[in-house]
Amino acid sequence: MFRPARAPLGFPAFGGSEATEPMRSVGETDSLNAWQAYYQGLNDAYLFPNEYVVRTFLGRYPGLNMPQDYAGKRVCDVSCGDGRNTVLLHKLGFSLHGTEINEAVCEITRRKLLDHPQRISADIRPGLNWDLPFEDGFFDYMLSWNAIYYMRDADGDIRGHVREHARVLRPGGHLVCSVPAPGCFSLAGADELGDDLIRLRGGPKWGMLDGTIYRRFRDFGDIEQVFGGAFTDFSRCTIRDDCYGLPLEYFVFVCRKA
Numbered sequence: 734m735f736r737p738a739r740a741p742l743g744f745p746a747f748g749g750s751e752a753t754e755p756m757r758s759v760g761e762t763d764s765l766n767a768w769q770a771y772y773q774g775l776n777d778a779y780l781f782p783n784e785y786v787v788r789t790f791l792g793r794y795p796g797l798n799m800p801q802d803y804a805g806k807r808v809c810d811v812s813c814g815d816g817r818n819t820v821l822l823h824k825l826g827f828s829l830h831g832t833e834i835n836e837a838v839c840e841i842t843r844r845k846l847l848d849h850p851q852r853i854s855a856d857i858r859p860g861l862n863w864d865l866p867f868e869d870g871f872f873d874y875m876l877s878w879n880a881i882y883y884m885r886d887a888d889g890d891i892r893g894h895v896r897e898h899a900r901v902l903r904p905g906g907h908l909v910c911s912v913p914a915p916g917c918f919s920l921a922g923a924d925e926l927g928d929d930l931i932r933l934r935g936g937p938k939w940g941m942l943d944g945t946i947y948r949r950f951r952d953f954g955d956i957e958q959v960f961g962g963a964f965t966d967f968s969r970c971t972i973r974d975d976c977y978g979l980p981l982e983y984f985v986f987v988c989r990k991a
């Protein structure tokens with residue numbers, strides 16, 4: 734999600750939804766409102782998947798260990814944003830499910846996917862990292878692309894997020910996940926809160942992230958400690974990209990539910 738910020742294009746009407754909204758704390762409301770405004774402003778943007786999502790789902794690499802038989806399998810695009818990666822998952826033949834922070838954002842994404850030339854229909858439900866609205870063992874694959882580390886507040890527990898993701902995945906199912914690496918632009922200047930939690934300072938360019946609390950990951954050892962209670966068989970990829978002066982640095986990993 735690294736498109737330049739754009740002026741909001743106007744607020745579509747989202748009345749009449751019967752969907753259940755996930756529980757949230759007072760402290761996180763600003764951050765969720767900022768994301769909602771962002772997606773409302775992106776309403777007409779093109780949908781194109783992240784290059785490393787393409788590589789992971791389609792590529793053959795020496796250290797990548799994930800079966801690539803996707804047709805008819807259930808995938809959850811957790812915090813799918815405006816559905817840019819969901820388009821690829823559709824092309825791969827998955828049965829499509831996903832989450833976003835509230836019904837308004839879910840509706841933006843459903844409509845964008847239906848407006849796509851391929852008329853993509855996806856089951857997108859409101860859900861947060863600690864409360865995913867699906868039954869146990871429902872999914873064969875999950876994609877959590879730059880999302881699992883968004884914390885409820887400074888008391889948030891990343892291991893609870895990991896357990897919740899593992900809960901809705903079937904035993905043997907695969908999680909594809911990315912998180913910012915320490916040199917990533919989004920972490921610059923953040924305040925340390927202890928226990929690897931940080932509070933972001935988005936600065937003038939990324940002000941919408943101001944105050945958001947992340948669980949920051951130091952390295953793959955840290956990742957495997959946190960995820961290793963529920964997952965095994967880790968494949969690792971590091972992205973280090975100086976993108977016209979914007980450092981994009983991420984850890985990407987694929988792991989299997991134990």
Ligand SMILES: C[S@@+](CC[C@H](N)C(=O)[O-])C[C@H]1O[C@@H](n2cnc3c(N)ncnc32)[C@H](O)[C@@H]1O
Nearest residue numbers: 734768812813814834861862878879880883884
């Ligand atoms: C960096 S964007 C990534 C979106 C999408 N996966 C993509 O690659 O385009 C982070 C996403 O996390 C969602 N988000 C913010 N707080 C969250 C939370 N507490 N739980 C789950 N998702 C959250 C935002 O709405 C946003 O869509």
